[in-house]
Amino acid sequence: MMQERYCPHCGVVLATRIGPPDSGWGEILVCENNECRYFLDSDKDIRYKPGDSPLGCRYAEDCEADFRPFNLLAFRGMSSN
Numbered sequence: 001m002m003q004e005r006y007c008p009h010c011g012v013v014l015a016t017r018i019g020p021p022d023s024g025w026g027e028i029l030v031c032e033n034n035e036c037r038y039f040l041d042s043d044k045d046i047r048y049k050p051g052d053s054p055l056g057c058r059y060a061e062d063c064e065a066d067f068r069p070f071n072l073l074a075f076r077g078m079s080s081n
C-alpha cells in the first residue's frame with residue numbers, strides 16, 4: 001500500500017501510472033493537473049519542439065528511485081477550448 005504523494009507545484013494527489021514499456025520505468029507518479037504551473041510553464045523550458053507539437057512536461061516521480069522527480073514528456077492541450 002503506497003502512501004499518497006502530492007505535487008509540490010500544485011498540491012494535487014499524484015496519479016499512479018506504469019511507465020512506457022521501453023522506458024525502463026516501473027511504477028511512476030504523475031501530476032495530471034492541466035492547470036499545474038509546472039506543466040503550464042514547461043513549454044518555456046523545453047529545449048526542442050518539433051514544429052508546433054504541443055509537448056510539455058508533467059511533474060513525475062519515479063517510485064523505484066526513492067521518488068526521484070523527473071520530467072514526463074506529455075502532450076498539451078488534449079482538451080481544446
Ligand SMILES: [Zn+2]
Binds near residue numbers: 009
Ligand atoms: Zn502539479
